[in-house]
Amino acid sequence: MPSLACVAGEPSGDLIAAPALSALKQIPYTRDLRMFGIGGPAMQAEGFISRWPMETLSVRGYVEALAQLPAILRLRSELLHYLLKVERPDIFLGIDAPDFNLGVETRLKQHGVPTLHLVSPSIWAWRGGRIHKIARAVDRVLCLFPFEPEIYEKAGIAASYVGHPLASEIPEIVDQAAAKNDLGIDGITIAVLPGSRQSEIELIGPLFFETIAILAKQLEGQKVHFVLPIAAPHLRPAIERLQQQLLASHPDVQLILLDGDANLALAAADVVLIASGTATLQAALWKKPMVISYKVPWLTAQIMKRQGYLPYVGLPNILCGEFVVPELLQDAAKPEALAREVMHWLSHPAAVQKLQKRFEELHRILKRPTGLLVAQAVEQTLRERA
The missing domain is CATH 3.40.50.2000 (Glycogen Phosphorylase B;)
Incomplete structure (x- = not known):
C-alpha cells in the first residue's frame, strides 16, 4: 500500500490539508493511500494517523520558539528516524510550518523521498534568502496565492497555484x-x-x-x-x-x-x-x-x-x-x-x-478546487515515482 507522510504545524495547516486528504480518497490511484505523520483533528477525520501532537509546533515568533526549541528538535529527530528507518513514505507533503518542514524535507529529499510543500513560505514579504533552502528541500511548491509560482519558476523551482481553500468554503454572497x-x-x-x-x-x-x-x-x-x-x-x-x-x-x-x-x-x-x-x-x-x-x-x-x-x-x-x-x-x-x-x-x-x-x-x-489540485499533484508525483 503506498503511503503519504504529512506534517501540519498548526490549526490553519490542519484545515488547509484536510480537503486534500479527502480528495485523495476519491481518486482511484490514491484511494488506499496510507496517510500518517503530524496533523490535527480535521486531518484525522479524513483517516490521517497523527503519531505526534501538533501543538508542539504551534509556536509563533523567535523568542517563543526558543522556549520550545528542545521539544521541537526532539520531535524532528524522532520524526526523521521514523520516516527513514521505520515507515518510509512514498511521498512527503509538508503543510506550511517552513522552519520545521524545510529541514525535514531536505533530509528526506537527500534520501530519495519526493517532497511537496503546501503553502509557500512568505519569501515575498520577508526572509527571501530562504528560496535557496526551498530549492534544496522541495520538488514542488503548491502555492495558495496567484503571484507566487512566477517567483519560484524564476529560481528554477517547480510550483503550482492551487488557490486558497477558504475561498471555496466561504460563500461569495454573505447572509x-x-x-x-x-x-x-x-x-x-x-x-x-x-x-x-x-x-x-x-x-x-x-x-x-x-x-x-x-x-x-x-x-x-x-x-x-x-x-x-x-x-x-x-x-x-x-x-x-x-x-x-x-x-x-x-x-x-x-x-x-x-x-x-x-x-x-x-x-x-x-x-x-x-x-x-x-x-x-x-x-x-x-x-x-x-x-x-x-x-x-x-x-x-x-x-x-x-x-x-x-x-x-x-x-x-x-x-x-x-x-x-x-x-x-x-x-x-x-x-x-x-x-x-x-x-x-x-x-x-x-x-x-x-x-x-x-x-x-x-x-x-x-477560489479554486484547492483540495483536488493538491491531491492531483500528489497523485502525479506518485505516478512519476512508480
Missing part, C-alpha cells in the same frame, strides 16, 4: 441577517478574534478586551454585541478570565463566547477586531471591514522588522497591494486607537461598500 439570527442577536455586531495560540491570548487578549470596554462605552445606548470565537478548547480558561475582569467593571457588555465557529462570528459581524494571521484572510473573504493588530515580544519584533520587505503584515493588505484596512502593531496597538478605527468603519458605510467590492474581486481570484 449576514441569517448569521445574526443563528446567534439570536440584532443590532451592531463586532467580532473579536484575538488569535489561536496561548501566547497570542496572553499578549493580545488584554488589549482587545480593553478595546471592547471602550467601544461599549462609546456605543452606549445602542444595541451592540461582541462575538468572540474561541479558536481551541485550551484557550477558554484564559479568555474566560478576561471576560470576568471585563464584566466586573462593565456588567452591561454583551459578549458572546463561541466554541470555534469563527465563520459564524464573521458572517454576523459589521466590523472585525482581529489579530494578524490567516484569520484576516478569512474575514476578507466574508467581505468584512476589519482592524488588524498584533503584538509580539520586543526582540521578536526587532528581528522581524529587520527581515521584512513590505510595509504591511495583514494578508488583505498584502494581496490588495495597499493598506485597504488599518494595521496597528506593537507600540501603535493601543485600545483607544483600535476603538477609533473600529468606530471609523461603523460610521463610514460608503468606505465599507468600497472595501467589500475589493474583497469580492479577491474572492473570485482565490
Whole structure:
C-alpha cells in the first residue's frame, strides 16, 4: 500500500490539508493511500494517523520558539528516524510550518523521498534568502496565492497555484441577517478574534478586551454585541478570565463566547477586531471591514522588522497591494486607537461598500478546487515515482 507522510504545524495547516486528504480518497490511484505523520483533528477525520501532537509546533515568533526549541528538535529527530528507518513514505507533503518542514524535507529529499510543500513560505514579504533552502528541500511548491509560482519558476523551482481553500468554503454572497439570527442577536455586531495560540491570548487578549470596554462605552445606548470565537478548547480558561475582569467593571457588555465557529462570528459581524494571521484572510473573504493588530515580544519584533520587505503584515493588505484596512502593531496597538478605527468603519458605510467590492474581486481570484489540485499533484508525483 503506498503511503503519504504529512506534517501540519498548526490549526490553519490542519484545515488547509484536510480537503486534500479527502480528495485523495476519491481518486482511484490514491484511494488506499496510507496517510500518517503530524496533523490535527480535521486531518484525522479524513483517516490521517497523527503519531505526534501538533501543538508542539504551534509556536509563533523567535523568542517563543526558543522556549520550545528542545521539544521541537526532539520531535524532528524522532520524526526523521521514523520516516527513514521505520515507515518510509512514498511521498512527503509538508503543510506550511517552513522552519520545521524545510529541514525535514531536505533530509528526506537527500534520501530519495519526493517532497511537496503546501503553502509557500512568505519569501515575498520577508526572509527571501530562504528560496535557496526551498530549492534544496522541495520538488514542488503548491502555492495558495496567484503571484507566487512566477517567483519560484524564476529560481528554477517547480510550483503550482492551487488557490486558497477558504475561498471555496466561504460563500461569495454573505447572509449576514441569517448569521445574526443563528446567534439570536440584532443590532451592531463586532467580532473579536484575538488569535489561536496561548501566547497570542496572553499578549493580545488584554488589549482587545480593553478595546471592547471602550467601544461599549462609546456605543452606549445602542444595541451592540461582541462575538468572540474561541479558536481551541485550551484557550477558554484564559479568555474566560478576561471576560470576568471585563464584566466586573462593565456588567452591561454583551459578549458572546463561541466554541470555534469563527465563520459564524464573521458572517454576523459589521466590523472585525482581529489579530494578524490567516484569520484576516478569512474575514476578507466574508467581505468584512476589519482592524488588524498584533503584538509580539520586543526582540521578536526587532528581528522581524529587520527581515521584512513590505510595509504591511495583514494578508488583505498584502494581496490588495495597499493598506485597504488599518494595521496597528506593537507600540501603535493601543485600545483607544483600535476603538477609533473600529468606530471609523461603523460610521463610514460608503468606505465599507468600497472595501467589500475589493474583497469580492479577491474572492473570485482565490477560489479554486484547492483540495483536488493538491491531491492531483500528489497523485502525479506518485505516478512519476512508480
